[in-house]
Amino acid sequence: MSKMNNREKVKKILLTGGAAGVIAGVIVTLIISTTVLSGKERKLSSQNTKLKAQVEKLQSQLDEKQSQETALADPAELLKGDTDQWSLALVNEKHPLDTSYEPAELTTVDSDKQVDSRIAESLNKMLEDGKKAGLSMYVTSAYRSYDRQCEVFNATMQDWISQGYTPLSAYDETKKSVAVPGTSEHATGLAVDIISTEYSELDDQQGDTEEQKWLMEHCYEYGFILRFPKDKSDVTGIVYEPWHYRYVGTDAAKAIQEKGITLEEYVGATE
Numbered sequence: 001m002s003k004m005n006n007r008e009k010v011k012k013i014l015l016t017g018g019a020a021g022v023i024a025g026v027i028v029t030l031i032i033s034t035t036v037l038s039g040k041e042r043k044l045s046s047q048n049t050k051l052k053a054q055v056e057k058l059q060s061q062l063d064e065k066q067s068q069e070t071a072l073a074d075p076a077e078l079l080k081g082d083t084d085q086w087s088l089a090l091v092n093e094k095h096p097l098d099t100s101y102e103p104a105e106l107t108t109v110d111s112d113k114q115v116d117s118r119i120a121e122s123l124n125k126m127l128e129d130g131k132k133a134g135l136s137m138y139v140t141s142a143y144r145s146y147d148r149q150c151e152v153f154n155a156t157m158q159d160w161i162s163q164g165y166t167p168l169s170a171y172d173e174t175k176k177s178v179a180v181p182g183t184s185e186h187a188t189g190l191a192v193d194i195i196s197t198e199y200s201e202l203d204d205q206q207g208d209t210e211e212q213k214w215l216m217e218h219c220y221e222y223g224f225i226l227r228f229p230k231d232k233s234d235v236t237g238i239v240y241e242p243w244h245y246r247y248v249g250t251d252a253a254k255a256i257q258e259k260g261i262t263l264e265e266y267v268g269a270t271e
Contacts, residue, residue, distance in 0.1 A: 075091050087248050090269055091184070101187060113142035113192070114143045135214055140200075177241070220256070222253075224253060227263065
């Protein structure tokens with residue numbers, strides 16, 4: 001009887017041990033399967049993340065290309081349009097603005113200057129923040145009608161003639177610093193000349209003032225760019241003007257600032 005009991009105990013132990021072994025095997029198999037599956041999921045997730053990044057990059061490139069193509073359209077039509085590309089309208093000697101163009105609505109800023117109403121809030125915020133930073137600056141020129149641009153151009157040209165230049169030479173010298181009527185950004189209402197209260201001369205030294213240093217560093221945050229930077233006159237057609245700022249929108253301004261390029265280069269109009 002004792003031997004039978006012992007046999008039963010051994011049998012139970014063996015059966016229990018076998019069952020435990022089976023269970024352990026199942027658990028190990030599940031762990032391995034889960035680990036493999038988890039690894040595949042991580043790999044798939046990583047691939048999806050990379051694919052998403054590639055799609056977003058491609059979309060960004062397509063959007064930028066579309067913006068570039070749009071910016072090269074007729075500037076007057078673009079400025080009057082209801083798309084969000086109006087701020088990228090390119091106006092220069094190769095892309096003149098219809099002489100009859102006038103902004104739909106103008107807003108007075110900095111006491112007596114006017115700009116396209118769509119940029120007034122951003123401009124005022126930039127000027128206010130500059131003041132908070134302890135700087136003193138003001139807008140010396142903003143929107144100019146075609147007739148006003150003619151007056152400015154002709155007066156500058158007359159100064160060169162009075163210095164002994166021929167009319168043709170005077171014209172060539174004038175257009176280096178003053179846009180030919182019909183090609184001036186001031187007529188869009190999107191451009192402003194901002195100068196330091198401490199130094200009011202429109203020359204290269206204006207760029208050395210604390211006001212201009214601050215503007216050049218921060219203007220993109222408000223959607224503006226320094227329109228005619230150093231060493232870019234071969235691209236813009238205008239000499240360095242450390243006082244001339246142009247509104248292009250925050251996205252474009254940031255890209256232009258980071259890449260150190262001009263509006264012409266941004267929209268692909270460098271030929």
